[in-house]
Amino acid sequence: MAAGEKNTCSAAALSFKMGEFLLRNGAEIFRVQETMERVAHAFGVEEYDVYVLSNAIFANAVENGEHTQTKLKFVPGATPHLGRVDAINQLSREIVAGEYTVEEAYARLEEIKCIPYTKTVSMIISCGIGSACFSYLFGGSVFDALAALLCGFILEIFLRILDKRGASKFISNLSASALVALSAVLLYSLGLGQDLDKIIIGSIIRLVPGIALTTSIRDFLSGDYLSGTIRMIDAFLVGGCIAIGVGVVVMLYVLAGGVMIV
Amino acid sequence: MTPALCFEWLIQTAVAFVSTIAFAIIFHTPKKQYAFGGLVGAFGWLIYIIYVHFTGDPVFASFFAALGLTYLGRIFSFLRRAPLPLFVTSGIFPIVPGAGIYYTGFHIFMNDNAAALATGLETIKIAIAIALGIGIVISLPRFFFTFRKASTEQKKG
Numbered sequence: 001m002a003a004g005e006k007n008t009c010s011a012a013a014l015s016f017k018m019g020e021f022l023l024r025n026g027a028e029i030f031r032v033q034e035t036m037e038r039v040a041h042a043f044g045v046e047e048y049d050v051y052v053l054s055n056a057i058f059a060n061a062v063e064n065g066e067h068t069q070t071k072l073k074f075v076p077g078a079t080p081h082l083g084r085v086d087a088i089n090q091l092s093r094e095i096v097a098g099e100y101t102v103e104e105a106y107a108r109l110e111e112i113k114c115i116p117y118t119k120t121v122s123m124i125i126s127c128g129i130g131s132a133c134f135s136y137l138f139g140g141s142v143f144d145a146l147a148a149l150l151c152g153f154i155l156e157i158f159l160r161i162l163d164k165r166g167a168s169k170f171i172s173n174l175s176a177s178a179l180v181a182l183s184a185v186l187l188y189s190l191g192l193g194q195d196l197d198k199i200i201i202g203s204i205i206r207l208v209p210g211i212a213l214t215t216s217i218r219d220f221l222s223g224d225y226l227s228g229t230i231r232m233i234d235a236f237l238v239g240g241c242i243a244i245g246v247g248v249v250v251m252l253y254v255l256a257g258g259v260m261i262v
Numbered sequence: 263m264t265p266a267l268c269f270e271w272l273i274q275t276a277v278a279f280v281s282t283i284a285f286a287i288i289f290h291t292p293k294k295q296y297a298f299g300g301l302v303g304a305f306g307w308l309i310y311i312i313y314v315h316f317t318g319d320p321v322f323a324s325f326f327a328a329l330g331l332t333y334l335g336r337i338f339s340f341l342r343r344a345p346l347p348l349f350v351t352s353g354i355f356p357i358v359p360g361a362g363i364y365y366t367g368f369h370i371f372m373n374d375n376a377a378a379l380a381t382g383l384e385t386i387k388i389a390i391a392i393a394l395g396i397g398i399v400i401s402l403p404r405f406f407f408t409f410r411k412a413s414t415e416q417k418k419g
Contacts, residue, residue, distance in 0.1 A: 031345065081290040082348050089345050118290050126284040130355075133281030137274060137307065138361055156288075197364070205360045211289065211351050213358070217393045218347075221400055239385075243367025251371035 011043030011102050012061035012069050017109060019050070019057055020073060022088050026080025028215050029054065030222035035092045039105075042096045054219070054227035079117075079163070080211050087112040120160055127156035127206050135202025140195055147184065147193035148202035154183050155206055173207055173238050177245030180204055185253045200246060207242050209235040271311060278307035278356045286352040295348050298338045302353035306331030310357050320359075324388045327357045328395025336399060336407045350396065359388040 019036040032052045040048040040061060047062035061069045091108055094100055100108065118126075131152030132145040140148065158179055162172045184199040193199050212235035219228035282303025283296050291299055306327040313323035335349035362385030369378035 026347075027345075028347070080351075082286075082345075082351065083290045083292045086292055086295075086344050086348055090343075093343075118287055123288055126287040130281050130284030130288065133277045133284065134356070134360070136277050137281065137356060197361075201361045201364050204364060205355060205358065206285075206288070208355075208358050208360045208363065210355050210358045211347075213389060213393065214347065214351055214354060214396060217396050218400060221397050235389075239363050243363050243370065245367075246364055247367030247371035250368055254372070 010063055010067065010069070012040055012045050012048065012059075012063050012067075014043070014102055014105055014109070015039035015045070015048075016057070016059050016061075016069075016071055016073075018088055018092065019052065019059070021109070021113065022085060023052065023055075023057065025084040025088075026082070026211060026215065027085045027088075028218040028222070029224040029227045030218070031085070031089070032057070035088065038092055038096050042098070043102060052224075052227075054230045081115070081117065084112060084115050087115060123160070124153055124156040127159075128152035131155070131203040131206060133202075134205045135198050138198055138201050140193075140198030140202060144193045144195050144198045145202070147187040147199045150187060150192075151180050151183050151199060151203035152206065155180050155203060159206075169238070170241055173241035174245040177204055177207055177242040178249050180207075181246040181249035185249060196250075200250070204242055204246060207238070209238040212238065267315075271308065274311055275304045275308045279304035282352050282355060285355045286348075289351055291348050291352065292344075295342060295344060298342060299349050299352045302331050302335045302338065302349045303356055305334050306353055307356040321384065321387045321391050324357050324359070325391035325395045328354065328392040329399055331357075332396045332399035333407075336402075340404070340407050346400070354392060354396070357388075357392060359385045362388060 015036045018039055019032045022032045022035060029052050033050055036050050036052075036057075036059065037048060045061050045063050046065070048060070050057065050059040052058075055074060057071065057073045059069070059071045063069065088109075091100075091105065091112065095105055128149045129152070132149035135148035136142070136145045155176060158176055159172070162176070167175075180203045181200055184193075184196060184203060187193060188196045188199065212231045216228045216231035216235060219225075219231060279300040283300040285303075286296050286299040309330045310320075310323045310327040313326055314320060317323070331353045332346075332350055335346055335353055338344075338349050339346045362381055366378055366382040366385055369375075369381055
């Protein structure tokens, strides 16, 4: 590690940026904290303390004897991008192995920031295929799966549009699940699919908070109870939103005279 | 254990494999890990259907499926030198209680409170079972997964 770096290229600032980036892309708290500490340690930052919450980082560093940095940063929740988490994980391992100078690590971080999101078209296709497969797994027939495929396409297109507009989480979950139920009801009334339940169940899996559930468990287990609680509440609220969104549409359908056997 | 049943399980596992990969794409997993994520999901679902076939209890089935798939996920995480969420996040989607959420909402709006409470409670039980299953495997020391001495590894799971 070079002694006379510029302020913009300090190791503490690098570790801080990596932590923020990890948190933004949906990593667990212990991974963020551990990565930041490892990087700072590998570059020889003398004192380094960090506290990470699910939406904020507090870090304090003493570098080169006198240089002190204190940072407080609010990190808003964002879409998880597991590929970027993986890339940062790789980078931190290589930094610990001593393969990078601070400048090179900065350059690599900028590259990682440019890892693109999956193309919209392939997301729409995989959402459709995923919905169809789940509809089949939960006991639907091939026709139910076909209906779920179409519902999946509609759902992902709708989610992409909402994502661009920046709608709030609750509104987007409520409206998306209602839309899924609505399109399932329409397809069902048109004669596609034999079991309305299975079509809807297959298609709403995309919205179910699986990521929040797993991440919150890991947070709990590594002792980050506060962040774990925040994410657990998030998971339950999203689950509730889905239940309400779907429930309203199905209720209206039954009230309108549709036949529904559970 | 008739051949027809085994064939059915084979098909189900294959479908679970495809669906898990579809969700891995949605969560932007790197391309080189797709197949491994798919294997994790398929393995979890296989445990789930076998357990449900013999006992009919979805809560314990989810628990054992979560145990199994997280174990496989951790092995892959060490083999492929990648973070665990890459494999487990999309892998648990087949056993996540989507059906429970749906039926709970349905019964609430149908004013069938007893049924809503029953399905809601079962959904929460399944979520806790999955959480426990994942949690137990994550807390295991790493020598359960690497098949070699822990001191040679520098990596976090």
